[in-house]
Amino acid sequence: MVSNFSDQKIIDSWEKNVEPWVLSVREGEIQSRVLVTNHAIVDVVLAEKPKTVLDIGCGEGWLVRELAAAGVDTLGIDAIPALIASAEKAGGGRFKVLPIEHLSSQTLGETYDALVCNFSLLGKECVDQLFQLAPSLLKEGGSIIVQTVHPSMGGGEGYEDAWREESWVGFNRQFSDPAPWYFRTLESWVALFSRADLKFVSLREPRHPETGFPVSIIFVGMKVSEHVDICR
């Protein structure tokens, strides 16, 4: 029996919602993505001028296709086989079924100029694991770029790290078996970077063009082995 609030439950639930999700993304039905956050993540990634990118939790693959079209060699990975199947069917990039738990530079046989996680860090332990792994997946000076729900815009559910239930509010299509997600405070997000010895470089707050308030937050960290470059 899988707990209602666990990393495994997220996978189980998303496996049941692949079809409405793929259609929601591809038909441009999620307003905040179309208006704000899709452009925002592409801009931040391209500003880092990476040659190679790993898109962690790539879903049906739109960001991989965008980056590949801009000339960036991008691999998309996701834990859900049906999402990767859908990504491969659309083409325009490299894709692989790979849950964070099995992620390593050995499994992948390469390292990257940038890791991107676009609204894909939904879990608890697996996110802690990912940050511990991240430096080993990055080339020296490489970036980790994370877009997620803005912690301060979460509203009235309290302000502490905790599991929450996805409501699927704002989606047109029929979703079932809501996936849980693990809420982190701003303080906790920033601490993930420092615990992993990733230099916290910047923070962006993409804003809704009408309300003027942030609809998401983007963190950029960097792998800096402070000892290397200088003494050679």
Added chain:
Amino acid sequence: MVSNFSDQKIIDSWEKNVEPWVLSVREGEIQSRVLVTNHAIVDVVLAEKPKTVLDIGCGEGWLVRELAAAGVDTLGIDAIPALIASAEKAGGGRFKVLPIEHLSSQTLGETYDALVCNFSLLGKECVDQLFQLAPSLLKEGGSIIVQTVHPSMGGGEGYEDAWREESWVGFNRQFSDPAPWYFRTLESWVALFSRADLKFVSLREPRHPETGFPVSIIFVGMKVSEHVDICR
């Protein structure tokens, strides 16, 4: 004629409100300070284990007295002569009248393990100046610690860098001629650190014990000349 929204207007207005301010602080009349933010800033500063601290915008001097009592050699500076007079009268630390505009390691004749700004970065240009100056005031590995209003808890006034009017709401005493203050988004606060080449180390969100929501934010940055320590 001083503009209603300028660094100079902040000084002018605070000069008229020294007496109610000193009494409000010393009588413990500002609930969020007594319950949350006073302890929070002291804890964060002492956790850095500084031997010497510069308290920038020290006001009537309570934080200087706290740190000095904990064995930290602390100098408090403020632009308002009457606040420094009140601080010196209370004793328990070193104080000096010095606006940020005149601040430099030459003027002070010393550098510090930590700079602390506790709800004192209210202006626009002078805050930009301070961040540019900060590395020259710090010893290698030294910290800059800034507590301020949490940008995301500001409510309905829009979310962009802009001058705002202090309402003095929540104060018991008679304040006059409200001081303006310059609101910065979270993104802008973090950018101040990176523009000044200060390593962004951590971020704290001291929370109200009853509501559970943050009442302030504390940023910690560090002066790291990445080239020095390693190659010796």
